[in-house]
Amino acid sequence: MSKKFISKNEAKKLIADLSDEFVVINNPLYIYPDYEIYPLAKKVLKPVKHLSAAVMDMDGTTTTTELLCIHSLEFMIRTFSNRISKSSWRGLDEKSDYPNIIGNSTTKHVEYLIKKYQKYFRKTDVIEAFLFAAFWTLFFGKDAQRKQEVSANLKQFNIINLTGDSYLIKFKQNLFLDEEDKAQIRKYLYDKFNKNFSSFTFNDYIRLGIDVYYQRYHEILERIKIGEGRFVADELFGDPNKHLIEAMPGMSVFLPLIKGLITEQKDLFFNFLFENYQNKEKENFTLRQIEKTRNKFFDLCDYFSNSPMKTAIVTSSIFYEADIVLREVFKVIYSELNHLLSDSDFKTRILSYFKDYNSYYDSVISASDSSEIRLKPHRDLYSIALYKLNIPKEKFSEVIGFEDSESGTIAIRAAGIGLCIAVPFAQTSGHNFKAATYICKKGIPEVLLKHNLFFK
Ligand SMILES: [Mg+2]
Incomplete structure (x- = not known):
């Protein structure tokens, strides 16, 4: 568009070309106008061929905070x-x-x-x-x-x-x-x-x-x-044994998987993931299906070891909180992996990524990156993540986003990401997930075991 000042009708036409789906987000009182209208990226519904980045919410998606x-x-x-x-x-x-x-x-x-x-x-x-x-x-x-x-x-x-x-x-x-x-x-x-x-x-x-x-x-x-x-x-x-900050189910497998770190002991990872799947879901698997799912999981391990994803945390929490929460959750993941894997060079290498969240993530975006304004459901935090991960616009279709809340899923789609996965847990299951491309109520284990991370 070369013209700078346009009429209402011209604006209408511009919007019509953008998207079929829009979202209206109310602004705080001091912002003109009263609301923003964001076009939403077209949902990616076909099986994916390649994924180059994963952007994920923290509280409720990655962690139990x-x-x-x-x-x-x-x-x-x-x-x-x-x-x-x-x-x-x-x-x-x-x-x-x-x-x-x-x-x-x-x-x-x-x-x-x-x-x-x-x-x-x-x-x-x-x-x-x-x-x-x-x-x-x-x-x-x-x-x-x-x-x-x-x-x-x-x-x-x-x-x-x-x-x-x-x-x-x-x-x-x-x-x-x-x-x-x-x-x-x-x-x-x-x-x-x-x-x-x-x-x-x-x-x-x-x-x-x-x-x-x-x-x-x-x-x-x-x-x-x-x-x-x-x-x-x-x-x-009322329970001293309750871990206050834990990883959401399946995270200890999902994070190393997408970074291409699972090059050995794949069976251990698969079994651990399967155990994380809810009992009712597990019962629906026949032995043959388990075998098939296991092979697909192994294929994903191989695929990502050749082309690891870039990863970012995108949270509306301020940095001070994100820093403490991620430190704690990485301690938990580290000890889970330490417990799961048998001693080997492979284990040493994989653990080195989980000593500190900064060794794992390519970027951590918090509310502090946006001066605590225009947080989710605005697209800004996710746009900053795409920028920091250096993903060009034409590759937004190779990005997968994960959120457990309505605002989060809107923010992902509004940032131009068409593959938006809602992973609600008990406390967010009542949210409206109209913006999500897929809703996986059984979380990350379902994303991997049922959907094969949306690959064929
Ligand atoms: Mg959340």
């Missing part, structure tokens, strides 16, 4: 309405709430929840929860951007120099605060500052809610980082 995010959002509502125990409030609703609090930006998630649950908030509890979150972020938080935002929010209520408070400084020596410390600090902060707050607008609630959410999530991540995962798991889920 979605549960921790949900917990932290629920915690925010609980503290704002002083209904901490399960008996005082059973918590967020899987059916009506989960589709609105998974896969979008944190701001959107918090916005939705505040709108719905605002009527239960009590001013005193909001003040207390926010002040504690602000204190923790400034004294114990590790993310500079978060500290800045919290300071700005405090300033709005004329609270400055919290970090210089002689009473609070005493707690800085503690590695972690126990419940008694926390109660003391909350009371101190409330008594000192509650007069600074008059009434809250909807936007205030959102900003303060975001601070409380991040504080909770980051405190959990920090505790996992120093090896307190067992205590956190016990506190949160």
